[in-house]
Amino acid sequence: MSPVDGLHRESALGLARLLAEGRTSSEEATRHCLARAERVDRELGAFLALDPEGALAAARASDARRRAGEARGPLDGVPLALKDNLVCAGLATTAGSRILEGWRPPYDATAVARLRAAGAVLLGKLNLDEFAMGSSTESSAYRVCRNPWDLARVPGGSSGGAAAAVAAELCAGALGTDTGGSIRQPASLCGVVGLKPSYGRVSRYGLIAFASSLDQIGPLARTTADCALLLEAIAGHDPRDATSLEAPAGGYLEACARGRAEGPRGLRVGVPREYFVAGIDPEVEAAVRGAIAALAAEGAELVELSLPHTRFAVAAYYLICTAEASSNLARYDGVRYGLRVSPEAAGAGGELEAMSAASRGRGFGPEVKRRIMLGTFALSAGYYDAYYARAQRARTLIRRDFEAAFARCDVIATPTSPIPAFALGEKQGDPLQMYLADIYTISCNLAGLPGISLPCGLSAGGLPIGLQLLAAPLDEPQLLRAAAAYEALSPATGLRPPLASAEGAA
Amino acid sequence: MSARELQAVIGLEVHAQLLTASKIFCGCETSFGAPPNTHLCPVCSGQPGVLPVLNARAVEHALRLALALGCRIRRRSRFARKNYFYPDLPKGYQISQYDEPLAEGGAVELVLEGEPRRVALTRIHLEEDAGKSLHEGARNLSRIDLNRAGVPLVEIVSEPVIESPAEAAETMRALRAILRCLGICDGNLEQGSLRCDANVSLRPRGARELGVKTEVKNINSFRFVQRALEHEIERQRSLYERGEVVVQETRLWDAERGHTAPMRSKEEAHDYRYFPEPDLPPLVIEEALLERLRGELPELPLARRLRLMRELGLPELDAAELTRERELADYFERALAAGAPARAAASFVRGELLARLDDARGALAAPVSPEALAELLALVESGRVSGKLAKEIFARMWQGGGSAEAIARAEGLFQESDAAAIEAEVRRVIEANPAQLAQYRAGKGKVLGFFIGQVMRATGGKANPALLNQLLRKHLDGDEGGGK
Numbered sequence: 001m002s003p004v005d006g007l008h009r010e011s012a013l014g015l016a017r018l019l020a021e022g023r024t025s026s027e028e029a030t031r032h033c034l035a036r037a038e039r040v041d042r043e044l045g046a047f048l049a050l051d052p053e054g055a056l057a058a059a060r061a062s063d064a065r066r067r068a069g070e071a072r073g074p075l076d077g078v079p080l081a082l083k084d085n086l087v088c089a090g091l092a093t094t095a096g097s098r099i100l101e102g103w104r105p106p107y108d109a110t111a112v113a114r115l116r117a118a119g120a121v122l123l124g125k126l127n128l129d130e131f132a133m134g135s136s137t138e139s140s141a142y143r144v145c146r147n148p149w150d151l152a153r154v155p156g157g158s159s160g161g162a163a164a165a166v167a168a169e170l171c172a173g174a175l176g177t178d179t180g181g182s183i184r185q186p187a188s189l190c191g192v193v194g195l196k197p198s199y200g201r202v203s204r205y206g207l208i209a210f211a212s213s214l215d216q217i218g219p220l221a222r223t224t225a226d227c228a229l230l231l232e233a234i235a236g237h238d239p240r241d242a243t244s245l246e247a248p249a250g251g252y253l254e255a256c257a258r259g260r261a262e263g264p265r266g267l268r269v270g271v272p273r274e275y276f277v278a279g280i281d282p283e284v285e286a287a288v289r290g291a292i293a294a295l296a297a298e299g300a301e302l303v304e305l306s307l308p309h310t311r312f313a314v315a316a317y318y319l320i321c322t323a324e325a326s327s328n329l330a331r332y333d334g335v336r337y338g339l340r341v342s343p344e345a346a347g348a349g350g351e352l353e354a355m356s357a358a359s360r361g362r363g364f365g366p367e368v369k370r371r372i373m374l375g376t377f378a379l380s381a382g383y384y385d386a387y388y389a390r391a392q393r394a395r396t397l398i399r400r401d402f403e404a405a406f407a408r409c410d411v412i413a414t415p416t417s418p419i420p421a422f423a424l425g426e427k428q429g430d431p432l433q434m435y436l437a438d439i440y441t442i443s444c445n446l447a448g449l450p451g452i453s454l455p456c457g458l459s460a461g462g463l464p465i466g467l468q469l470l471a472a473p474l475d476e477p478q479l480l481r482a483a484a485a486y487e488a489l490s491p492a493t494g495l496r497p498p499l500a501s502a503e504g505a506a
Numbered sequence: 507m508s509a510r511e512l513q514a515v516i517g518l519e520v521h522a523q524l525l526t527a528s529k530i531f532c533g534c535e536t537s538f539g540a541p542p543n544t545h546l547c548p549v550c551s552g553q554p555g556v557l558p559v560l561n562a563r564a565v566e567h568a569l570r571l572a573l574a575l576g577c578r579i580r581r582r583s584r585f586a587r588k589n590y591f592y593p594d595l596p597k598g599y600q601i602s603q604y605d606e607p608l609a610e611g612g613a614v615e616l617v618l619e620g621e622p623r624r625v626a627l628t629r630i631h632l633e634e635d636a637g638k639s640l641h642e643g644a645r646n647l648s649r650i651d652l653n654r655a656g657v658p659l660v661e662i663v664s665e666p667v668i669e670s671p672a673e674a675a676e677t678m679r680a681l682r683a684i685l686r687c688l689g690i691c692d693g694n695l696e697q698g699s700l701r702c703d704a705n706v707s708l709r710p711r712g713a714r715e716l717g718v719k720t721e722v723k724n725i726n727s728f729r730f731v732q733r734a735l736e737h738e739i740e741r742q743r744s745l746y747e748r749g750e751v752v753v754q755e756t757r758l759w760d761a762e763r764g765h766t767a768p769m770r771s772k773e774e775a776h777d778y779r780y781f782p783e784p785d786l787p788p789l790v791i792e793e794a795l796l797e798r799l800r801g802e803l804p805e806l807p808l809a810r811r812l813r814l815m816r817e818l819g820l821p822e823l824d825a826a827e828l829t830r831e832r833e834l835a836d837y838f839e840r841a842l843a844a845g846a847p848a849r850a851a852a853s854f855v856r857g858e859l860l861a862r863l864d865d866a867r868g869a870l871a872a873p874v875s876p877e878a879l880a881e882l883l884a885l886v887e888s889g890r891v892s893g894k895l896a897k898e899i900f901a902r903m904w905q906g907g908g909s910a911e912a913i914a915r916a917e918g919l920f921q922e923s924d925a926a927a928i929e930a931e932v933r934r935v936i937e938a939n940p941a942q943l944a945q946y947r948a949g950k951g952k953v954l955g956f957f958i959g960q961v962m963r964a965t966g967g968k969a970n971p972a973l974l975n976q977l978l979r980k981h982l983d984g985d986e987g988g989g990k
Contacts, residue, residue: 242785330599335593380777380779381777
């Protein structure tokens with residue numbers, strides 16, 4: 001088999017090697033990905049937009065650099081894709097919402113600019129829940145996104161397009177965003193690796209804000225090492241983001257190598273009892289407990305622990321994220337960009353206020369409106385203390401739970417999602433059930449921790465199950481070391497979804 | 507209650523644009539008067555995905571003000587979002603400070619009708635300005651200019667302790683002088699770089715509880731501070747006189763009509779849904795920064811005014827005028843340092859210098875330096891040049907005619923102080939005017955002026971007036987007159 005036929009199966013590091021050895025070119029790899037995306041994505045719905053011109057231009061530029069001996073590093077020429085809430089200069093960016101239809105950003109997100117600087121080829125923009133609000137990608141205003149393991153099921157969300165595209169081998173890696181699990185949960189449901197960095201590790205400049213104190217950009221890929229490679233490119237302080245951290249970044253690929261070489265020997269793995277309770281799918285529990293047992297069998301030390309304030313996490317999260325969203329989404333008023341319903345069409349005397357109200361009424365979908373209303377209520381005079389302020393106190397308690405826990409262990413192991421991928425439409429009428437899909441992932445955002453989800457098994461129905469690992473803030477090296485160590489043991493490593501294998505065999 | 511015993515209580519909310527090169531959360535320019543929407547970037551136009559980064563200079567300026575006004579400075583303050591919709595507010599919220607402002611307490615010191623007053627402050631905080639909406643022109647068309655969006659502001663809130671419109675106006679003047687002296691705001695009410703809103707209520711004299719207040723906005727000149735407040739107090743007073751109640755509301759001052767009109771009532775008041783700004787970490791002020799800023803604080807206008815009065819015996823009016831702008835006072839004191847006598851220098855600076863300057867802040871760049879003025883005044887002091895001719899010499903110096911000495915020499919403007927020469931003229935004039943001499947000797951003292959004029963004309967105005975006076979009296983009164 002010539003490398004071209006199997007290029008989509010290559011990891012980002014695998015492609016990097018092929019490029020370095022001159023066995024393929026960036027243009028060849030890019031054309032291959034684009035052609036495959038054109039074919040497969042009609043059904044899958046992972047992309048909102050492909051950018052063949054931009055991608056091929058970047059690929060040719062990369063090839064020219066390589067010929068000139070000026071290749072920039074392992075990502076130079078590797079095709080990747082971006083969740084469509086990451087701003088790219090000149091490329092339509094919608095955040096999955098009608099309200100941003102037609103907006104062409106005048107600037108690049110810092111993470112995007114860093115990928116470009118590393119020479120990466122950007123194939124296009126990936127589907128998501130509207131403004132990243134959701135756990136199934138069903139609230140996307142543009143198209144349905146399906147799970148490559150079962151097209152009748154959701155890919156998870158909100159980075160559902162990213163997880164589906166990576167799982168279906170439409171690209172080697174992607175950037176997603178994670179506010180309450182939006183990278184890890186779809187990674188889990190699609191059987192890929194998804195990493196949410198510590199809050200402040202990756203610049204949020206150019207990430208279309210949902211909940212500013214929780215949002216973080218991170219990679220999705222098919223291997224832990226690829227996630228590390230992407231994180232190396234995007235992590236680090238950014239003067240444009242006052243919440244980005246000054247601490248030096250890096251060492252992620254070395255941490256993976258160490259995990260692979262040394263295994264989990266001596267790793268202290270915390271197992272919080274609050275994460276294995278009623279509501280968890282028995283197959284999920286079995287797979288995750290199996291993963292923890294596998295780590296122990298290879299020399300990890302298990303530490304039973306309690307995170308007693310876990311029960312407040314969902315409530316605190318949905319107060320804080322909706323409060324911040326209600327403010328973050330105020331700028332979509334039809335005045336400067338995106339959808340505008342003309343004052344005349346808006347009626348009510350054609351006033352400015354009517355224009356904004358009508359533009360927002362038509363531009364936002366029901367889930368976004370629900371969250372804006374919840375958040376507006378939570379911040380209202382007379383309710384602030386009862387809701388927002390108390391949620392912040394709960395957040396502090398949750399953070400302290402983790403501080404105490406990480407004094408006793410190096411990483412914490414939990415399920416990523418209580419259930420495998422659910423059917424399209426199954427939870428759409430029931431927001432509360434949908435919100436509970438985040439139950440294991442949101443504490444990580446509330447505490448600002450790095451977290452990763454990686455495949456640990458398949459359900460009897462052939463659906464992926466994810467293991468979540470959490471580490472102390474800024475301890476991505478420890479997290480990646482543990483993840484890489486487990487990856488080598490996981491029964492799910494190397495499994496491919498039917499969609500990818502069928503297409504690959506074709 | 508009898509309306510006559512009502513007493514006004516006024517609190518001010520002052521917004522001052524800080525003189526920084528760039529906006530408070532991005533690198534855009536702040537200068538006034540640029541074509542609409544030219545000082546704009548993704549951040550200050552509120553594009554999706556952008557984040558604010560705090561301008562350290564804006565913080566320093568606000569701290570300078572807080573130090574100058576004796577406020578307590580919070581070592582850790584926080585920004586907050588003030589949420590409301592308006593087309594010229596690009597993000598749908600204003601980044602301001604709410605429950606943890608940069609500074610609290612302090613006071614504006616001022617002198618009102620000769621009495622020292624101290625207007626206590628509640629707080630000072632940093633925030634960003636909004637853009638401008640222009641609703642005039644075509645029907646159903648509003649134009650938005652975002653050049654001003656993101657310009658740094660300090661908001662200075664006073665306690666409700668001001669008792670009269672005159673005191674409110676004087677508070678504004680004192681604040682403006684301080685802001686300009688610190689070099690942190692140009693204090694232009696007309697252009698809006700300094701803005702004043704006032705809370706006004708009435709209560710029976712001696713009562714502790716405050717009455718229902720109205721907020722008066724859109725006061726854009728010092729004259730209007732006083733007029734708008736006088737009008738609003740009268741309006742409230744007549745409501746009480748008629749047995750009606752004051753409604754808590756925001757009112758706009760209409761300078762053309764000379765009245766205030768309701769803008770929105772308490773029921774329509776916004777719920778701003780303040781919450782801590784998650785995009786900015788808490789603002790931590792280091793002691794070293796405060797130490798440096800304290801060391802850089804200039805002498806404030808009022809302190810300087812009082813010092814000039816105390817040390818130099820200057821009248822209050824002179825001292826107030828000279829210390830209105832820091833550069834003018836610097837000019838004055840540099841002239842003193844170069845040896846100029848205080849009163850003469852004060853008179854020249856207030857008269858000759860200010861008359862020729864569009865803006866007193868340009869004093870130090872004037873064509874006549876303080877040292878050159880001192881040289882001129884030394885010629886007056888020594889009697890070589892008359893006060894009247896000194897003004898003429900100053901005018902030539904302004905036009906680049908050289909030093910006072912050189913001009914006086916070239917134009918022959920030195921005073922005639924040679925007693926013998928003047929005496930010869932005196933004798934000649936008396937001999938030539940026997941009729942006037944007779945009148946004088948008959949007791950018509952006024953005729954002295956005639957003789958002075960004659961001698962002055964004959965000497966081209968250069969005769970030393972004191973000497974001339976003495977010699978004339980001696981000869982007119984006879985030998986025993988002796989200039990007594």
